[in-house]
Amino acid sequence: MLDIRTLEDFHHSQNSLNTFKQCPLKFKLKYMDNINFKKDEEGYYENIETGLNFHLLCNRYFIGIDTSMGEDTKDKDKLEGWMKSLKKTIPINKDHTYLSEYTIRMAMDEVRLQANYDLIILKEDTIEIWDFKTESRKPIYRDLEKRMQTIVYMYVLMENLKLLGKTIEFSNLKMIYFNPQYEDQLIQIDYDEFKHEENHKSIKNIIDRIKEYDFQGLFDKSIYEKYCKYCEFERICEDKSGF
Numbered sequence: 001m002l003d004i005r006t007l008e009d010f011h012h013s014q015n016s017l018n019t020f021k022q023c024p025l026k027f028k029l030k031y032m033d034n035i036n037f038k039k040d041e042e043g044y045y046e047n048i049e050t051g052l053n054f055h056l057l058c059n060r061y062f063i064g065i066d067t068s069m070g071e072d073t074k075d076k077d078k079l080e081g082w083m084k085s086l087k088k089t090i091p092i093n094k095d096h097t098y099l100s101e102y103t104i105r106m107a108m109d110e111v112r113l114q115a116n117y118d119l120i121i122l123k124e125d126t127i128e129i130w131d132f133k134t135e136s137r138k139p140i141y142r143d144l145e146k147r148m149q150t151i152v153y154m155y156v157l158m159e160n161l162k163l164l165g166k167t168i169e170f171s172n173l174k175m176i177y178f179n180p181q182y183e184d185q186l187i188q189i190d191y192d193e194f195k196h197e198e199n200h201k202s203i204k205n206i207i208d209r210i211k212e213y214d215f216q217g218l219f220d221k222s223i224y225e226k227y228c229k230y231c232e233f234e235r236i237c238e239d240k241s242g243f
C-alpha cells in the first residue's frame with residue numbers, strides 16, 4: 001500500500017473525493033493499492049469508447065481542428081449527430097476564449113486539488129464551465145448540483161481566477177452540463193459566495209477524514225453496501241470484512 005497522504009505532489013480529484021465518500025475500502029484499493037479492475041457490465045466499455053471519442057471530437061472543434069471521421073469509425077452516425085448538436089449549442093464566437101481539456105491544480109494548506117475541465121469559456125464578464133455527458137440517462141438538476149464534480153470544479157475555478165487573468169463576481173460563474181442526447185435540456189448551475197464557502201467546507205471535511213482514516217483497521221462493509229452493486233471490486237471484496 002502506498003500512503004498517498006504522505007506524498008507532497010498528490011492532488012485529490014473529484015473522483016478520489018467521491019470514491020472515499022462512497023467507500024473508504026474502494027478508495028484504498030484504487031488510490032493506495034493502485035488496483036485497476038474492469039467493470040463486469042455488458043456494453044459498458046463500448047459506451048465508454050464512444051464517449052471518449054465524442055470528447056476527442058469536442059476538443060478538436062474547440063481548438064479549431066477538422067472534426068470529420070474516417071468511414072470505419074465506430075458509432076460514426078451517432079457521433080456525427082452528437083457533434084451537430086454540440087455545434088448548434090455552442091457556436092464558436094471569436095470574442096470568447098475557449099479552453100478545451102484544461103487542467104487546474106491548486107494547493108492551499110492541505111487542500112490540494114486537481115480539476116480536469118472539458119471546456120471553460122471566458123466571456124467578457126462571465127466564465128462558463130462546460131461538462132459533456134454521454135450517458136443515456138436524462139440529466140437531472142438536483143443530482144448534478146450536489147455532485148462532487150460540480151463542487152470541486154466550481155470551487156477550484158473560483159479560487160484560481162488569477163491563472164485565467166480574470167476577476168469576476170461569484171454570480172458570473174456558471175457550470176453547464178450538456179448531453180447531446182438531450183440537447184434542449186442543458187443543466188445550468190449558478191454560483192454565489194455562500195455556495196463557495198459551503199463547497200470549501202465539504203471538500204476540506206472529506207480531505208480531513210481521509211487524512212485521519214485508519215486504512216489498516218477493521219472495515220465494516222455493511223455501512224457501504226448500497227454502493228457495492230455499482231462497484232468494480234465487488235467480486236474481490238465479497239467476503240472481506242477488514243483491510
Ligand code: SF4
Binds near residue numbers: 024227231235
Ligand atoms: S464492493 Fe462495496 S465494500 Fe467493497 S470496495 Fe466496493 S463499495 Fe466498498
